[in-house]
Amino acid sequence: MEKIRIVNLSKRYGKVIAAHAVSLAVEDKEFFSLLGPSGCGKSTVLRCVAGLEEPSEGEIYIGGTRVNSTADGINVPTELRPIGMVFQNYAVWPHMTVHDNVAYPLKLKKLAKGTIKTQLKDALYTVGLERLADRFPSQLSGGEQQRVALARALIKEPEVLLLDEPLSNLDAKLREQMRFELKDLQRRTGIPILYVTHDQSEALAMSDRLAVMNAGHIIQVGAPAEIYTHPANRFVADFIGLMNFVPGRILARSGEEATVEFLGSHRLNVIDRSDLSGECVVAVRPEDISLSQTGPIRCRVEVRNYSGHLIDFKVRADGAVLRVQTPKTAIYQEGEELGFTIERAMLFAVRESSSEGIGPVDGKPFAT
Amino acid sequence: MTTAKIDRRYLLMMAIGLFILLVILYPLWQVFFRSFVDAGVFSLKSYRKVFSYPSYYRALFNSLWVSAATGALCMLLGTLLAFLVVRTDLPLKKTLRSLLVLPYALPSFFAAIAWIQLLGPQGYLARIFFHFSGWDTAPWNIYSAGGIVFVLTVHYFILVFITVAGALERMDASLEEAARGSGANTFQIMSKITLPLVLPAILAGGLLAFIGALANFGIPALLGMRARFFVLTTSIYYALAIPDFGLATALSSMLVLVALVSMAFQFGIQKGESKYTVISGKAVHPSELKLRAIKYPLFFGTTLLVFFISIIPIFSMFLTALFHYWGAPLAAANLTLGNFVYILKLEAGRRAIVNSILLAALAATITMFVGVVVSYMHVKAKLTGSRMLDFFATIPYAVPHTVMAIAMILAWAKPPLSLYGTLWIILAAYLAIYLPFAVRTTHATLQQVHDSLEEAARVSGAKLFPRLRDIILPLARPGMIAGWILVFMPALRELTVSILLYTHRTETIGVVVYNMQDAGYREIAAALASIVMVLLIVGNVVIRKLTGGVTGF
Numbered sequence: 037m038e039k040i041r042i043v044n045l046s047k048r049y050g051k052v053i054a055a056h057a058v059s060l061a062v063e064d065k066e067f068f069s070l071l072g073p074s075g076c077g078k079s080t081v082l083r084c085v086a087g088l089e090e091p092s093e094g095e096i097y098i099g100g101t102r103v104n105s106t107a108d109g110i111n112v113p114t115e116l117r118p119i120g121m122v123f124q125n126y127a128v129w130p131h132m133t134v135h136d137n138v139a140y141p142l143k144l145k146k147l148a149k150g151t152i153k154t155q156l157k158d159a160l161y162t163v164g165l166e167r168l169a170d171r172f173p174s175q176l177s178g179g180e181q182q183r184v185a186l187a188r189a190l191i192k193e194p195e196v197l198l199l200d201e202p203l204s205n206l207d208a209k210l211r212e213q214m215r216f217e218l219k220d221l222q223r224r225t226g227i228p229i230l231y232v233t234h235d236q237s238e239a240l241a242m243s244d245r246l247a248v249m250n251a252g253h254i255i256q257v258g259a260p261a262e263i264y265t266h267p268a269n270r271f272v273a274d275f276i277g278l279m280n281f282v283p284g285r286i287l288a289r290s291g292e293e294a295t296v297e298f299l300g301s302h303r304l305n306v307i308d309r310s311d312l313s314g315e316c317v318v319a320v321r322p323e324d325i326s327l328s329q330t331g332p333i334r335c336r337v338e339v340r341n342y343s344g345h346l347i348d349f350k351v352r353a354d355g356a357v358l359r360v361q362t363p364k365t366a367i368y369q370e371g372e373e374l375g376f377t378i379e380r381a382m383l384f385a386v387r388e389s390s391s392e393g394i395g396p397v398d399g400k401p402f403a404t
Numbered sequence: 405m406t407t408a409k410i411d412r413r414y415l416l417m418m419a420i421g422l423f424i425l426l427v428i429l430y431p432l433w434q435v436f437f438r439s440f441v442d443a444g445v446f447s448l449k450s451y452r453k454v455f456s457y458p459s460y461y462r463a464l465f466n467s468l469w470v471s472a473a474t475g476a477l478c479m480l481l482g483t484l485l486a487f488l489v490v491r492t493d494l495p496l497k498k499t500l501r502s503l504l505v506l507p508y509a510l511p512s513f514f515a516a517i518a519w520i521q522l523l524g525p526q527g528y529l530a531r532i533f534f535h536f537s538g539w540d541t542a543p544w545n546i547y548s549a550g551g552i553v554f555v556l557t558v559h560y561f562i563l564v565f566i567t568v569a570g571a572l573e574r575m576d577a578s579l580e581e582a583a584r585g586s587g588a589n590t591f592q593i594m595s596k597i598t599l600p601l602v603l604p605a606i607l608a609g610g611l612l613a614f615i616g617a618l619a620n621f622g623i624p625a626l627l628g629m630r631a632r633f634f635v636l637t638t639s640i641y642y643a644l645a646i647p648d649f650g651l652a653t654a655l656s657s658m659l660v661l662v663a664l665v666s667m668a669f670q671f672g673i674q675k676g677e678s679k680y681t682v683i684s685g686k687a688v689h690p691s692e693l694k695l696r697a698i699k700y701p702l703f704f705g706t707t708l709l710v711f712f713i714s715i716i717p718i719f720s721m722f723l724t725a726l727f728h729y730w731g732a733p734l735a736a737a738n739l740t741l742g743n744f745v746y747i748l749k750l751e752a753g754r755r756a757i758v759n760s761i762l763l764a765a766l767a768a769t770i771t772m773f774v775g776v777v778v779s780y781m782h783v784k785a786k787l788t789g790s791r792m793l794d795f796f797a798t799i800p801y802a803v804p805h806t807v808m809a810i811a812m813i814l815a816w817a818k819p820p821l822s823l824y825g826t827l828w829i830i831l832a833a834y835l836a837i838y839l840p841f842a843v844r845t846t847h848a849t850l851q852q853v854h855d856s857l858e859e860a861a862r863v864s865g866a867k868l869f870p871r872l873r874d875i876i877l878p879l880a881r882p883g884m885i886a887g888w889i890l891v892f893m894p895a896l897r898e899l900t901v902s903i904l905l906y907t908h909r910t911e912t913i914g915v916v917v918y919n920m921q922d923a924g925y926r927e928i929a930a931a932l933a934s935i936v937m938v939l940l941i942v943g944n945v946v947i948r949k950l951t952g953g954v955t956g957f
Contacts, residue, residue: 088859114862121863127856131878140874141864188864198863 037064037100039196039228040085045094045104047080054080056252058094062196062228067219069231071239072249073275078232079200081249085230086121086198087114099195120189120227121198125205126181128173134160134184135169141192159191162221179210190225197222199231203238215241236276240264248272270384273319280325280358284318286383294383300354302333308383317384322361324380327351327368331375340370351376412868413787420777424796427836431811432803435660438814439653450654460651463639464658467618470549470635474556475614481557482564482613483606488706490572491598492693495703501569506714508562509944511897511914512555513622514933517921518717519555520546520626521724521930526731528720547631552624556617558713563616564609571605572598590693604673611670615663619804621900626921636662637806637900644810644904653814656807667802721937724930743931752911753932759827760913764895767834768842768888774835775842776850776884780876783850784858794843801840808837809904825907833901838891845890849883850876886950893943897936 040062047055055077062068070078083089085096087103090111096104098119103112129137138159142152160166163183173181182202189197202218203211219242222229233239239246240260247257248271256268267273270281284298294308298318306318327335327349335353342348342364349360349368353376360376368374442449454460485504489497507515522529523546530542545551579601583593621637629638636659643652695702724730725743732738747753778797781790800808812833817824823832853876861871877884899914906915913936920929 086859086863088862113867114859115865115867117863119863121860123856123860125854125856127854127860129857129860129875129879140861140866144865144870185860188860192865 038062038097039064039066039099040068040230041095041097042081042085043095043097045081045084045096046092047077047084047089048092053252055084055091058249058252058254060247060254060257062230064228065222065226067222067229067231067242067244069233069239069243069246070249071233071236071246071275074234076249077252078234078249082198082200082230082232085196086119087112087117118195119198120192120194120196122182122185122189122200122202124201126178126185126202128176128181128184128188130173132172133169134165134171134173134176137173137184138165138187138191141188145192155191159187162190162225163187178206179214182206182214186221190227194227197227197229199229201233202231204233204235211238218242240276248275250275267319267382270317270319273382273384278322278359278361280320280322280356281384282318282320282356282358283386284316284383286313286316289313296381296383299333299356302354304378304381306381306383310383310385312383312385315386317386319382319384320358320378321380322348322359325358325360325376325378327360327362327366327374327376329374331377333377334373334375337368337370337372337374340368413781413785416777417781417787417789417793420774420781421793421796423774424793424839427832428799428839429796431808431815431832431836432799434814435653435656435807435811438649439657442650450650453651454654454658459634460639460655463634463636463655466549466634467636467659468662470553470556470624471614471617473553474560474617475610477553477557478561478564478613479606479610481561482609483568483602485561485706485709486565486568486572488702490569492695492702493699494695494706495699496707500706500710503710503714504565505562507559507717509940510718510937511622511894511899512559512620513626513899513914513918514721514897514937515559515717516555516623516626517917517926517929517933518720519551519558520921521720521926522716523551528723529716545631547627549628549631549633551627552633552635555623555627556620557613559620559623560613560616563612564606567605567609567612568602571602575601594693604676608670608673611666611673615666615670618659618663618666619806621804621806621903622918625903626918637804640806640810641904644813649810649814652810656804656810659804660802660807663804664802718937721930722934724927725934727927730924730926743927744935747916747928747932747935753916755909756911756913756916756932759910760896760898763827763831763834763912764892764898766831767838767895768891770835771838771842771891772846772884772888774839775846775887776877776880778843779846779850780872783847784853784855784876797843798840800836803837805833805837805900806904808833809901812836812901812905824905825910827910830902830905830910830912833905834895834898837901838895841891842887845883845887846880849880849887852883853879882950886947889943889947889950893940896939 038061040060042058042060045055045058046053058077058081060068070081072078080089084091084104085098091104091106093106094104095102095107098117101118102108102110103117104110129140132140135156139152139156142155147155156169157166160169163186165180165183165187168176168180173184176184185202199218203214206214215238218229231239231242240263243260245257245259246263248255248263248268250271256263256272258266263272264276267276273279274281282298284296286294286296287303288295292307292309294306294312295303296306296316296318297303304318333353335351335358337349338352338357339350340347344364346361346364347366349362349366351358351360351374362368439450440446440448454464488494489501489504494500521527523542523544524530525542527546533542534540546554575598580593580597583597588596619637621641624633624635624638625641628634634642636655640652640655640659643649643655726739726741728738728740728742748757774797778790778793781787782794803811812829813824816822816829816832823829857875857879858871861875866874897914898912899918902912902915903918906912911919913932917929917932917936920926920932
């Protein structure tokens, strides 16, 4: 059953269009992420679901109930929506103890004291805060405040949990750890999550499905592996993970296989279901390039960056600079003449139509 | 349920709108309207009167030149002191700075009284001067235009000091270092780089001092009326005593006009100043100028100045309160606590204290409540129309208090609802004049409460009143208490509005001090003023503690 359904949601601020005809659905028990660069409209969509912003157009359903419809003039206020939400800055009330923060939603429901006590104990146990109940937020670490916000969002047993970049204020180590904890929490409670982030590795790691957004549009929806291996266009390919882009030319097609010429006169057969022909962009992931002494495409190692679990190279081949990642055992040095083979590549159009909502691609698409 | 929620917030806004209409807009409209009406028809008679009688147009002229002279002197004194205290290695800068601000924490008519005690014909400093010089008349006269300008300057220079000191502190030190790197010497840097950069701040501060002097009543009333030297505010007081409402409203409209024009200029300058990116909000530490050989002479001079303008007047007030009679030789036998006992036993004195405390507490409470609602609607809820409300609530900031008092008489001292002779009309005037302060402090306080804290309450299921009660108000409490005291303290010693609106039984502390001084009972006036001064200083300490030194004087 769909826990959140958004139909044709648009939000305009004056002339600025923050979200444009966004439609998506979050299933029960699903961890769904909205991923995109800052200003892409992902937070606007989330805030519309929360009722903190009013859509300019469209409909929103939560747990099967219609909470927004511009056509029928429905806009259920935030306080009546069956949602829990965690904010980027946690928004833990500094004048209340952990206990009072977490119990507040139940107090508003005017539940019996005994009921509140039991539920509070459960909620604090769920996030591992039972021993800090009498502390004030100023006495807690960032991670602990985060958990208070989570417990407060969960305690009223909402239909859905909305998370707005909840990990972005934590330091790197804690952020990694919280990824596992959040996912574990979601598995235990079974609550569907709509998660907003600009961090692609976070979205890939935690989501069951994710939607990549740019300039107010949803570009692609899918499971993390699907989006990583089959990006819908160059923007997604560039935004998710690392990607090398090299200009090329399609010489021939047979079935789903295209023969492309690039990096001088090198040829490669690529699986490609599009109908591209002629000039194109060849995209290759750094881990899909194998360096060797004898590889057919000759190159020269310009930079070698050791990063522990792998080694990051920048190599120059026929005027283009490519990023290559190898296992930590690679012994190549800067300045060395090598060769490489490409195990897997993707093809994209040189110009992507703006009706797909593609903004300028960050960074340089063509290496020089 | 959607409509019910919106209605409730707009209902609250309408109630506040009605309040602002009754205590601000309608009374001010009455002033403007009445200045153009004679015997029920449109007429310029009142304005013609102002410009055909020398005593009236001279008042306008006097107001302009006295305020201009005050503004200029304040710019000189304030800028000089700001430079010394912010940009040099003068010893004890922090102490000097907090002492400099002291005179402004006390009401201006207290300053006038203190300086009469010091420089008047029988004054302490005058007597010391006679003793050493052998003269028997002083070469100065405190009851004169010069005396007014002097006391106004001592009272208002701090406005220039604060704006210039702020600009100097925010100035990027690298600008001066760049000049030094180009081979400029200290004097060249100061005159070619630093001074031009802080010039907008100097002008803005000078205009603030000009506006303050223009609107001041206590100082020209105590120092000028005896010498038949009138300015606009005292002429309005005089016109009301006649009473000639046409004349009073015409003079008032002109006073408001001058104040508004100056305020527009001041606003323009400050807006222009913020366009300079060089003076940023960043906490950079400009280099300190080494004073070298002139360090101790300057320190001595500054300390002496601070001693004279900050400490001596307060000391003089306490001393006067202790004398059996004004002018008695300084000897232990002539000292007494009798004046304090007298004023506390005097029925009018006791009544004034009760009235003032009641009025100040009510004014502080009501304006803070209205201020919170206005600011909440504007800063947090961002409702349509809240901007307008905010603007109307801050209008009295530009209106001299004398004019506000007349506005109350015109609006609320006539049938069917005559409040004249009651405390309510004084309260209405207090509400109008202190509302802008309340709105400003609650604005700042609510802006510090992050939006997500309220949003988290909404997500938790809290409707408007629960989230105001449980989240917004508790978080804004420290700022609101400070704001409450910031209204309570000036209201406690208010003079300008009270002197025009009081009748028998509705005296305030300010009125009693003024009348006692005016009638020659200076030691009694000083005793009551001393009690108030202690309260004000204690209040200031409390505010500074509450806000961590951000607000308060």
